[in-house]
Amino acid sequence: MKGLVVKNTGSWYTVLTDDGQLIESKVKGNFRLKGIRSTNPVAVGDRVELVTNPEGTAFITDIGDRRNYIIRKSQNLSKQSHIIAANVDQAFLVVTVNYPQTSTTFIDRFLASAEAYRVPVVLVFNKTDLLDEDERRYQQMMIQLYETVGYECHAISAETGEGVEALRSMLDGKVTLLSGNSGVGKSTLINRFVPGANLRTAEISDAHNTGQHTTTFSEMIPIGGGWLIDTPGIKGFGTFDMEPEELTSYFREIFRFSKDCRFSNCTHTHEPGCAVLQALEDHYIAQSRYQSYLSMMDDKESGKYREAY
Secondary structure, X not given: OEEEEEEEOOOOEEEEEXXXXXXXXXEOOOXXXXXXXXXXXXXXXXXXXXXXXXXXXEEEEXXXXXXXXXEEEOOOOOOOEEEEEEOOOXXXXXXXXXXXXXXXXXXXXXXXXXXXXXXXXXXXXXXXXXXXXXXXXXXXXXXXXXXXXXXXXXXXXXXXXXXXXXXXXXXXXXXXXXXXXXXXXXXXXXXXXXXXXXXXOOOOEOOOOEOOOOOOOEEEEEEOOEEEEEOOOOOOOOOOOOOHHHHHHHOHXXXXXXXXXXXXXXXXXXXXXXXXXXXXXXXXXXXXXHHHHHXXXXXXXXXXXXXXX
């Protein structure tokens, strides 16, 4: 029996079988993904094979080839990864310039990981209704930065509905991952997209202006002939299994200028004749993007996020 993993609670996987049944399933024995040491060997969006048992549950015995996935370093285990979702058509990364503030480092790490695994990303700037004049100007600068790099951006308010309809039309027939820091309004946005989803929302913690986790598991929600994948809010995004020499190609604008560097193995940190450093000096590359690139290079060199073994 084959099916699609539509929910992952950590210990159980809900599988929608090809004949329309929903079956609670577990991973059989020490089943592991080949080549990936992961805290969750099966992720939402995976196609799997099942063997049912008399109790009405099932064992997952095999996993289909993935065309892509979004992966990050596991929170507490530097040698392991956590797969956020598999087989997605696009990702909506929900960010906020305040209430809480999403860092450009977090955005850039997510974008680089998505580039590595060929997942198109749309940046969704939420809570526009809460911003004062200065914050709106800053948001517009952020949008301009990422649009110049080549990413589609939308400014919305999930609370009031402003700008949501333009996003809604992009979901039909597609598998869309919704991700972002805790507290950026993913659950409110899903409730806008799918009236009746009734996802729990939480107030922002006043003490630290940070979000509280309201989603504790990953789940696929049917919408317009496609699926919306709701995931728990993530506080940090440790990149996983990227080689330093590959990193350049995951930053679109750095990659464009790198072709003109004097040395083919240029790291864009100190070398003479580096076209990237020149572009940075000439303001064709944003300082924030370059700092994110350096921080990811540093991850690799310091061994913070080691490869799987």
